[in-house]
Amino acid sequence: MPEYLETTVDKFLFKVAKDRCYSSAGVWALDLGNVVRVGLSDFLQQRSGDVAFVEVKPVGTLLAVEDWVATIETIKVNIELLSPVAGKIARVNPLMETTPEQINLDPYGEGWLCEIEASDWEADRVDLLDAPTYFTRMKSEAEEEAKKS
Amino acid sequence: MRAPKQIAIVPCSGIGKTYGSVSREAAYITTDEIRPGDTRLVALSRLVLGDEDARGVIADCPAVTIDGCKLACATKMVQESGGTVLQDFAVLDVYRRYRQFKPQGIAELNEGGQQLARALAEEIAQAVDQAMQVDREGQNG
Numbered sequence: 001m002p003e004y005l006e007t008t009v010d011k012f013l014f015k016v017a018k019d020r021c022y023s024s025a026g027v028w029a030l031d032l033g034n035v036v037r038v039g040l041s042d043f044l045q046q047r048s049g050d051v052a053f054v055e056v057k058p059v060g061t062l063l064a065v066e067d068w069v070a071t072i073e074t075i076k077v078n079i080e081l082l083s084p085v086a087g088k089i090a091r092v093n094p095l096m097e098t099t100p101e102q103i104n105l106d107p108y109g110e111g112w113l114c115e116i117e118a119s120d121w122e123a124d125r126v127d128l129l130d131a132p133t134y135f136t137r138m139k140s141e142a143e144e145e146a147k148k149s
Numbered sequence: 150m151r152a153p154k155q156i157a158i159v160p161c162s163g164i165g166k167t168y169g170s171v172s173r174e175a176a177y178i179t180t181d182e183i184r185p186g187d188t189r190l191v192a193l194s195r196l197v198l199g200d201e202d203a204r205g206v207i208a209d210c211p212a213v214t215i216d217g218c219k220l221a222c223a224t225k226m227v228q229e230s231g232g233t234v235l236q237d238f239a240v241l242d243v244y245r246r247y248r249q250f251k252p253q254g255i256a257e258l259n260e261g262g263q264q265l266a267r268a269l270a271e272e273i274a275q276a277v278d279q280a281m282q283v284d285r286e287g288q289n290g
Contacts, residue, residue: 050219050241053248075168075218075241104219 002108005135009142010149015042016135017108021128023084024137028108029128036085036121038069039112040103043138047145049076051103054096056114061089063116065124070096070113072103084128087118152282155189156235157210158273159227161217162193167252167262168217168240174258174266175215175238179273187281188213196226207232211280213273215240236276243269 002017016022020030026044030037045051056070063069069083092114095102102111118124129137160176163169180190189210195203207230214223214237224237244252244265252262 052241052244075166 005131007135007139007142009139010146012046012142014046014138014142015108016131016138018131020108021084021125021130022134023082023128024134025082026134026138027081027084029084029125030112031121031125032115034117035090035115036087036118037112037115038084040072040081040107041134041138042107043142045103045107045111048072048079049074051100054100054103054113056092056096057089059089059092063087063089065127072100081113083116085116085118085121085124087116087121089114090117091115153211153280155210156184156187156277156280157191157206157212157227157232158188158215159191159193159196159207159212159223160215161223161240162197163217163222165255166217167255167258168244170255170258171240171252171262171266171269172215172217172223172238174263175240175269175273178267178270179277183270184274184277187277193223193226196230204230211235213238213276215269215273235280236273238269238273240265240269243272 002019004015004017006015020028022028022041026041028039028041051072051074053073054070063083063086065086066082068080070081072079093112095110158176158180160172161169176190180188189206191203191206207227211233212227213235214227216223216237216239224234227234247265247268250261250265252265253259254262
């Protein structure tokens with residue numbers, strides 16, 4: 001179980017897992033040694049709404065950083081997610097086919113999207129945000145959205 | 150077990166939400182078109198306000214609830230009003246079964262939303278039929 005940074009904005013609690021890196025769009029990347037696991041941050045999944053369908057690019061797909069890796073259809077929006085890491089998709093979470101709501105229920109755990117054999121993880125991670133930096137940005141964004149509503 | 154006289158249909162009241170609109174449209178189709186005698190529409194807002202008539206219906210009739218989101222307000226409100234939830238439907242779950250019917254629009258649902266509402270209403274009708282123990286094929290034959 002990862003440790004979290006947490007904040008409450010309006011009535012919503014947002015968590016940021018400390019053990020991974022984030023793109024500014026809220027896609028996380030977790031180094032598992034031989035692969036990098038990718039998923040949505042808690043803020044991104046809450047803002048997007050309940051997930052109806054997920055389509056992840058198939059195993060074997062070659063990706064550059066910010067290539068389209070998955071599409072998520074929620075009750076509010078369709079989102080194209082961009083990969084935070086370059087490499088080849090090694091595994092797609094089978095739960096995305098059967099129970100995509102795992103993204104909402106467990107965004108940092110069972111709700112991961114895919115695992116990527118990174119071509120140069122050390123280079124890619126430099127451009128990603130660490131958890132405290134993403135947390136600060138996310139909190140600011142959440143507060144801005146709360147002001148609008 | 151005796152069949153109930155009627156089934157209360159309680160849809161989501163999410164005004165301004167597509168899935169809320171689908172839930173209400175499905176409720177209207179059920180109560181006005183396909184099972185008018187067996188069902189009775191109860192507005193969630195009236196339950197929230199503690200309206201005596203609405204609470205009376207819920208006390209007398211088991212309810213089918215239709216929730217537009219995971220907050221499940223319709224289901225929770227029926228339970229909090231002391232009613233019995235016969236079956237709860239979540240629009241999102243129904244949409245996952247009918248992906249070809251993508252709902253859009255709020256005040257006016259698109260064609261996909263209308264079709265999804267009708268598919269949902271048909272599922273509700275089955276639940277109603279089971280509860281009412283009505284053999285409609287037998288009746289029609």
